Amino acid sequence: MPYAVKLTSDTGIELLLAERNGDPAHGYLLAALAPQEFDDSYDNSYAPPGIVLxxxxxxxxxxxxxxxxxxxRGALHERRLDAVVTALERLRDEYDTAAAIRGPGSPVTAPRSPAAHGWR
Known part of the structure; x- marks a missing residue:
């Protein structure tokens, strides 16, 4: 790949544009780079496939x-939605664990903040 460039928008979209077969007459390849908020994006099923331009x-x-x-944009939305669902599932598991530890009939309450104890 003789020439390539990273294209960045003001909204955070990063794309890789490269010459196809080293000759502009053959067109270009375009593919997305993973946003920085995702550190596990290699081989990600949400990533849209690159296209030939x-x-x-x-x-x-x-x-x-x-x-x-x-x-x-659709793939990014799906990826972010999946991250929210995963976080909610993790919170539900923690809530269920706290409820089991406290026993049946005991309400599960959020831990009090240090400020509630008079700590600063």
Whole structure:
């Protein structure tokens, strides 16, 4: 891959654009880079697949804006939604564990903050 560039938007989208077969006449390859908020994005099932862009700027821009970016945004939304669901499941497990430790009929309350104890 002789030439490649990382494209970054003001919204945090990072894309990799590379020449295909080392010749601009063959078009370009476009793929997403994982947002920094995800540290486990290698081999991620949510990542949209890269696409081959035509060598001409008009059709390439259309492919990016009409096809790739909507797929990228959808994949990012699904990834974030999965992170929220995973966190909620973890909280539910912790709540159930606390309820089991306290015993039946005992309410599970959140631990009091240090400020509630007069600590600073």
């Amino acid at each position: 035509p060598p001409h700027s008009g059709p390439a821009a259309t492919a990016i804006t009409d096809t790739y970016l909507p797929a990228y």
